[in-house]
Amino acid sequence: MIMSVFVVCLQFSSNANNGHLLANGLPDSRSRDEIPLGMVGVGGSHKTLIPRRNLSALNQRQDQNSIGVGIVKPGQLVDMSGKPPRYQQQQSGGDPRAINYVGSPDNNRIQVYGDGKAVPNNPSNNNWQDQQQSKTWQNNGNGGNNYYIPALRVVHFDLKGAPPKVSYFKQIFPVLKEAGANAILLEYEDMFPFTGPLAPVSAKNAYSKEDIQTILNLAKTHHFEVIPLVQTFGHLEFVLKLKEFRDLREVDDFPQAICPSRNESFNLVEHIIDQVMALHPNIRWLHVGCDEVYHLGYCSKCMRLDRDNLFLSHVARVARYVRDKHKVIPIVWDDMLRQMPTEKLKEFQLGTLVEPMVWTYVKDVYRFVPYNVWMSYSEVFPFVWAASAFKGAFGETLTVPNVKMHLENNEAWLEVMAEQHKKFSNFRGIVITGWQRYDHLATLCELFPAGLPSLIIDLLTVTQGYFSQTLFTKFHNILQCTVHQRVQVDFETDPHLWQRASSCFFPGSAVFRMTQHHSEAVKRVDDYLYDVTIHKAWMTEYNVRHNISSPMRVDEGLADYSSVYYPLTSLVRTARDALREVFDEYTVAEWIEQNIYPYIVKMEKLWKEATNLKKPKVWPKRPLPPLDLLKKYSVGVINEDDDDLGHAAA
Numbered sequence: 300m301i302m303s304v305f306v307v308c309l310q311f312s313s314n315a316n317n318g319h320l321l322a323n324g325l326p327d328s329r330s331r332d333e334i335p336l337g338m339v340g341v342g343g344s345h346k347t348l349i350p351r352r353n354l355s356a357l358n359q360r361q362d363q364n365s366i367g368v369g370i371v372k373p374g375q376l377v378d379m380s381g382k383p384p385r386y387q388q389q390q391s392g393g394d395p396r397a398i399n400y401v402g403s404p405d406n407n408r409i410q411v412y413g414d415g416k417a418v419p420n421n422p423s424n425n426n427w428q429d430q431q432q433s434k435t436w437q438n439n440g441n442g443g444n445n446y447y448i449p450a451l452r453v454v455h456f457d458l459k460g461a462p463p464k465v466s467y468f469k470q471i472f473p474v475l476k477e478a479g480a481n482a483i484l485l486e487y488e489d490m491f492p493f494t495g496p497l498a499p500v501s502a503k504n505a506y507s508k509e510d511i512q513t514i515l516n517l518a519k520t521h522h523f524e525v526i527p528l529v530q531t532f533g534h535l536e537f538v539l540k541l542k543e544f545r546d547l548r549e550v551d552d553f554p555q556a557i558c559p560s561r562n563e564s565f566n567l568v569e570h571i572i573d574q575v576m577a578l579h580p581n582i583r584w585l586h587v588g589c590d591e592v593y594h595l596g597y598c599s600k601c602m603r604l605d606r607d608n609l610f611l612s613h614v615a616r617v618a619r620y621v622r623d624k625h626k627v628i629p630i631v632w633d634d635m636l637r638q639m640p641t642e643k644l645k646e647f648q649l650g651t652l653v654e655p656m657v658w659t660y661v662k663d664v665y666r667f668v669p670y671n672v673w674m675s676y677s678e679v680f681p682f683v684w685a686a687s688a689f690k691g692a693f694g695e696t697l698t699v700p701n702v703k704m705h706l707e708n709n710e711a712w713l714e715v716m717a718e719q720h721k722k723f724s725n726f727r728g729i730v731i732t733g734w735q736r737y738d739h740l741a742t743l744c745e746l747f748p749a750g751l752p753s754l755i756i757d758l759l760t761v762t763q764g765y766f767s768q769t770l771f772t773k774f775h776n777i778l779q780c781t782v783h784q785r786v787q788v789d790f791e792t793d794p795h796l797w798q799r800a801s802s803c804f805f806p807g808s809a810v811f812r813m814t815q816h817h818s819e820a821v822k823r824v825d826d827y828l829y830d831v832t833i834h835k836a837w838m839t840e841y842n843v844r845h846n847i848s849s850p851m852r853v854d855e856g857l858a859d860y861s862s863v864y865y866p867l868t869s870l871v872r873t874a875r876d877a878l879r880e881v882f883d884e885y886t887v888a889e890w891i892e893q894n895i896y897p898y899i900v901k902m903e904k905l906w907k908e909a910t911n912l913k914k915p916k917v918w919p920k921r922p923l924p925p926l927d928l929l930k931k932y933s934v935g936v937i938n939e940d941d942d943d944l945g946h947a948a949a
C-alpha cells in the first residue's frame with residue numbers, strides 16, 4: 300500500500316559534518332536543502348515541538364492537502380527531534396476523512412473486559428461488573444451507546460526527569476489502582492543501575508537494584524503488569540552523550556541514534572536489554588523504543604543503504620534477540636512504521652516479531668494515524684497498543700497540564716479503539732504517557748504530581764469507556780478531596796483543575812497546588828516588569844543604558860517592588876517543601892532553578908539598575924550620545940567636526 304506522503308521539510312543551518320540530513324525513509328528526490336521529517340507530520344514526535352514561528356508555514360501546507368503536508372521552509376530552524384504537539388492540537392478539521400469517521404455511529408462496537416475478552420455489549424443492559432476489579436459500572440450520560448474499555452490501562456513513568464522517590468511509588472500505586480490502572484510502563488533511561496561496561500550510563504542518583512525491587516514488589520502487590528522500556532535505536536542521548544559511547548552515534552553532531560551497521564552498537568543494545576531483563580524476570584512485554592530515529596543512513600557504513608531496510612533490519616534483529624534470549628514480546632513505538640509500505644513490513648516479518656504501540660496525543664487521532672495506516676497495520680500485526688498522554692505533550696516547559704486537552708485525546712483514543720479493534724486479534728490496551736522531559740537534554744516539563752488530577756480523570760475515563768461528569772465523584776474520593784463540589788466541572792474556566800482539586804490531599808498534592816501559586820507569582824513579575832520597564836518611561840533599557848531618569852519616577856516604579864519580589868522568595872520555600880515530599884534534592888533544585896529563580900534574577904537586576912538610575916545628581920545635556928553598537932547599522936554615525944551635526948538638509 301502506498302501511503303500518503305506526509306512530510307515536514309527542514310533545513311539545519313549548522314551541519315558541519317553531514318551536509319543536510321535526511322531524516323527518514325522518504326524518497327530522496329527532493330532537494331538536499333530540505334530535510335524530510337516525516338514523523339513530525341504524521342504523528343508528531345513524542346516529546347518535541349516545532350517552534351511557533353513555523354506554525355503558519357506548516358498550517359498553510361496543511362490546508363493544501365487533505366491529510367496535511369507540513370512544510371517548514373528551507374532556512375527555518377526546527378528542533379531536530381521536532382514534535383508538534385501544540386501544532387497538532389491547533390489543527391482542526393483539516394482531514395475530512397477524520398472528521399467523518401470520528402464520532403461516526405458504529406453499531407457493532409463491543410465491550411472488552413479487563414482480561415481482554417471481548418463480549419457484545421447489550422445496549423439494554425447498562426450495568427456490568429468489571430471482573431478484574433469487582434466494580435459496578437454505571438452507565439451515566441452515555442445512553443445506550445456501546446463503548447470500548449481497553450483491557451490494559453497502563454500508566455507511564457518517565458524516569459528520565461524528576462524521578463520520584465521510591466516512597467512515592469508506594470503512595471501513588473493504590474491511587475492509580477483505584478482509578479482503574481492495571482499496568483505500568485517504566486522508562487528508566489539513566490535511572491537504571493547499569494553495571495559493567497554500562498556503568499557510566501547510570502545517573503549519579505539512579506535507583507539501586509533494591510529500589511527497583513521495591514518498586515516491582517509494590518507493583519506486584521497492586522497486581523500491576525510491569526512493562527519496562529529500554530531504548531535500542533533512537534533517543535539514546537543518555538548513552539551517546541558520553542565520551543565512552545560517542546563512536547556509536549550515527550551522526551557525530553547529534554547524540555540521538557546509534558549506527559545500526561556497527562557490531563558494537565548491537566553489543567550495547569544487548570547489554571542494555573540483558574541488564575534490564577535481569578531485574579524483571581517475570582514480564583510478558585519489553586518495550587524497545589525505536590521512536591524518532593531521525594538520524595538514519597548518514598554514516599559511511601549506512602549512507603548507501605535503504606533507510607527502511609536499515610531501520611527494519613535493526614528492529615527485527617533486536618526483536619529476535621528479545622524473543623529468543625528472553626522469551627518476552629517486544630513492543631515498539633509505531634511512528635517510524637507509519638509511512639512504510641505494508642509489503643516492506645511483511646518482508647521483515649515484523650508482525651511476528653513486535654507489537655506496535657500507536658501513539659498520538661491530540662484529539663484528532665485519525666489526522667496523524669489515518670485509516671490507511673490502520674489498514675496496513677491490521678494486515679501485518681495481530682496485536683497492537685495505543686498510547687495517549689495525560690501531560691508532557693503540549694509544551695516543553697509547562698508546569699501543569701491542560702486537563703481538557705489530554706482528556707479529549709484519551710476520549711478520542713477510546714473511539715478509535717472501538718472502531719479499529721476488530722481488525723486485530725487483540726488490541727492490548729492503552730498507555731497513558733506522562734513525559735517528564737521532551738528528551739534527555741531538555742529541561743523539565745510538568746511533574747508527575749502536577750499532572751495527577753489529569754491522569755486520574757483520564758484513567759477513570761478509559762476505565763469506564765467514556766467521560767462523564769459523574770466521574771468526578773470518584774475523582775474526589777480517590778484524590779482525597781475534602782470539599783465535594785456538586786457543580787459541574789467547567790474545563791474552560793478551570794483548565795488545570797486548580798479550583799476543582801484545590802482541596803484535595805493526594806500524595807504530592809502540595810506540588811499540584813504550588814503550580815497555581817507559581818503561575819500567579821510569575822505572572823505578577825511579568826506584569827510588573829512590563830509596566831516599569833516597557834510601559835513606563837523611566838526604567839526602560841534606554842534609561843538604564845544611558846543612566847538617565849527621574850529619581851522620583853524611579854521611586855514610584857519601585858513602590859510595588861516588595862509586593863512582587865517577596866512572594867517569589869516565599870514561593871521558593873513553598874516549592875522546596877512541596878517538591879521534597881516527592882523528589883530528591885537534585886529535582887527540587889532543578890525545578891526551582893528552572894521555574895522560579897529566573898524571575899528572582901530579573902527582579903534583582905531591576906533593583907540594581909534602579910539603584911544606579913537614582914545615583915546621578917546632575918544630568919548630561921541633550922542630545923545624548925548615540926549608542927555605539929548601532930554604528931554597525933550605520934545609525935548614529937555623527938561627524939563631531941560638522942557644525943550642522945546632521946541638521947543640514949541632505
Ligand SMILES: [Zn+2]
Nearest residue numbers: 558560598601
Ligand atoms: Zn551507520
